[in-house]
Amino acid sequence: MLEKMNKKILSMALPAAIIIIVIAVGAFLIYTGKVQIGHTIYKNLSSKEAGAKAIEYINKNLLSGGVTASLENITEENGLYKLKLKISGQEYDSYLTKNGRLLFPTAGIELVEVSPTPAASPTPAVSPAPTSSPQTKEKSTCENVAKVNKAEIEAFIVSKCPYGLQMQRILAEIVKNIPSLAENIKVEYIGSIENNKIISMHGDEEAQENLRQICIREEQGSKYWDYVSCHIKKGDVDNCLTSATIDKTKLNSCMTDTSKGLKYAKADFDAQTKYSVSGSPTLFLNGKQVSEFDFGGRTAQAVKTLLCCGFKTNIDVCSQTLTGDQAATSFSETYSSASGATTNSSCGQ
Numbered sequence: 001m002l003e004k005m006n007k008k009i010l011s012m013a014l015p016a017a018i019i020i021i022v023i024a025v026g027a028f029l030i031y032t033g034k035v036q037i038g039h040t041i042y043k044n045l046s047s048k049e050a051g052a053k054a055i056e057y058i059n060k061n062l063l064s065g066g067v068t069a070s071l072e073n074i075t076e077e078n079g080l081y082k083l084k085l086k087i088s089g090q091e092y093d094s095y096l097t098k099n100g101r102l103l104f105p106t107a108g109i110e111l112v113e114v115s116p117t118p119a120a121s122p123t124p125a126v127s128p129a130p131t132s133s134p135q136t137k138e139k140s141t142c143e144n145v146a147k148v149n150k151a152e153i154e155a156f157i158v159s160k161c162p163y164g165l166q167m168q169r170i171l172a173e174i175v176k177n178i179p180s181l182a183e184n185i186k187v188e189y190i191g192s193i194e195n196n197k198i199i200s201m202h203g204d205e206e207a208q209e210n211l212r213q214i215c216i217r218e219e220q221g222s223k224y225w226d227y228v229s230c231h232i233k234k235g236d237v238d239n240c241l242t243s244a245t246i247d248k249t250k251l252n253s254c255m256t257d258t259s260k261g262l263k264y265a266k267a268d269f270d271a272q273t274k275y276s277v278s279g280s281p282t283l284f285l286n287g288k289q290v291s292e293f294d295f296g297g298r299t300a301q302a303v304k305t306l307l308c309c310g311f312k313t314n315i316d317v318c319s320q321t322l323t324g325d326q327a328a329t330s331f332s333e334t335y336s337s338a339s340g341a342t343t344n345s346s347c348g349q
Helices: 007-013 016-026 047-062 162-177 179-184 204-219 221-234 237-243 248-256 261-275 300-308
Strands: 069-077 080-087 090-096 153-157 185-189 192-194 197-199 282-285 288-290
Touching: 047 069, 047 080, 047 090, 153 162, 153 261, 153 300, 162 179, 162 185, 162 221, 162 300, 179 185, 179 300, 185 204, 185 261, 192 261, 197 204, 197 261, 204 221, 204 248, 204 261, 221 237, 248 261, 282 300
Parallel strands: 153 185
Antiparallel strands: 069 080, 080 090, 153 282, 192 197, 282 288
């Protein structure tokens, strides 16, 4: 569910200096919502309209103490509007869906008026997305994770989430360096099906990409990582289908035949419901939720170590050391970059 921010709490509980940090860094830690909300589809706004709406909302509902935000620049990036905000002389990059409903990267704020409510005890208006669900109560270690003969890591993502892309980049790096571990890694997708149509948190473009990747995974599995390794760079679908030598006729059949593509997708969504998954990415090792941050963060070495801890016996390839660099978020030509997240950021619904 979409969590709303309380203007009263912000103005009473947080001094202006902290609010600046919340807006710039922490206010985006719970991304929720859809371009299609219920049966209502919100049309895209021009960049000028979207930017004006975001600034108006931030200044009216999120800032206090004479602190205001100004819009320095707005451009299109990866199907979103990228905003450069200035608050108290500091510049911050943020993102906004083109319909002007959600502001993020690591969380979404629905840009609607917030009804005043009585202020409770001073508490932060924004909380980080939980590192794990209630079922994961203790820090995971190599000694206490569930172990089986053939370990499997399941990564739940959506294909346009900056942090879902980050996790795919990590897993692709593992497969590239240790190909034999590909059979121990499964990427699954978060979403739902309504009226025989796949739905995803970032709209139809993401829903169709999720379905495309599901179909490739199920019917052309040997080419899945070739396609994903290309797609995470620029999101160039056509060129990536070609470079991965995907059978496009077979793919199109899967995506348009509800007895195929939607059936595959439903299996993912059923698993999502079973595990109560709400954020992209979310990891499960041998059926138990785990956190990559217990093993070093969003790096190829940390996730490889996590997977290898799930085997009952030592696996020779697990002795191979991979990069310990934090993987880049969103689309990126390189594995790592200065924007690689070191906190447990996710896109949620």
